[in-house]
Amino acid sequence: MDAGGDRALHSTNAAVIREIYDSEFAHQTFAMELERALDAGCCVIVIEPAQLGDETARWISVGNCLHKSAVLSGIGSVVSSIIWPENPLANTPMAVVSLLCTGLYTASWQFDNCVKYQVERDPRKLSRLPVLSAMSAAAPVVLVRKDDTKRKILHWSVTLTAVALSAFRIYRSMK
Template sequence: MRFYGGLPFLFCVLIRLWDHHILIFLAECILLFSFSRSEVQFQPLLYLPCGHGELVGTDCAIIHEIYDNGHAQEQFELELEQALEAQKSIIIIEPSHIGDETARWIIVGNCLHKMAVLAGVTSLTSPLLLPRNVSNFVCIPMGAISMACALLYGVSWQFDPCCKYQVEYDTRKLSKLPLHTLSTSSPVVLVRKDDKYRKVLHNVISGMTCIYLGYKFYHWFLQ
């Protein structure tokens, strides 16, 4: 007897593991070993002290909320773009409007990435857990979702410099930054992280899903 509840259970386990970054760790370990040791370069993130100024040192940038003219919003956006293009390790955003927008944009990109991976894994594993007449109703929609999310991420997020950053919520790391010198009590702090292997992960899984679904459709048309 086939276990019909296996797929929801597997999906819940994958989400739980993803939340604890276990899947990301295992996937990145596999990808790291696939490259030669000479090509892998680790760049640890250092929280260096930042002073008070628009662009501080070489590792930290602060977007101050100063309204000295009628084009302050455009100035904030320009400063943020300059900091992103300069690949600062840490970007602190004081203006709440632009900070919230940037944080939401990064969160949506993270959701697309996770959906591409989780839906792709579900599509590829459903034929192993469900009967053939049931698995098609799962693997095809999930495969379509995985490919759509990967495509949307590739078009809108992959080449955006914001995708190189994550919003920092860890209070221990935030305490090492000079947030007390800012005019706001709730700035948005962006930390630069390497997303190379993350992109490879969801592209590989979505590509495998696309090949698998193409193989199934090909055999259906031949019948």
């Protein structure tokens, strides 16, 4: 984790979604509390309700998987276009995968506040969190806010480069 992430673990700007069932609408209340914490941009969000924590962690994991798939397939496309410059079929499928993953990520995750967060799993960093000492849940999900600007730039740059190279190779081969 970067230094900004370490600062987040010690920040007082933390939100805790407590697992308190005080009505039949408790699950909706938990979700609204999480949404408010995400909108507020809290540095650390601790989610006690297991179901909400698992759903949120899975949502973030799927977004991370799409991001990594887009970047890796884009890099693979660029590398294969360098290795086999006269064969557009070598890099086009990977460029298409990169474009599809980027499109899906952009449509589903780009404007979701969860995109700014990662699940913290490092026990050493979690042990330094003051809010965890008074938790009632055995294993809450801890979200830490991260700056994703460089990640977005990398994501789009790799995808656009792969698609542009692929389009150029196809155009040149049809000429």
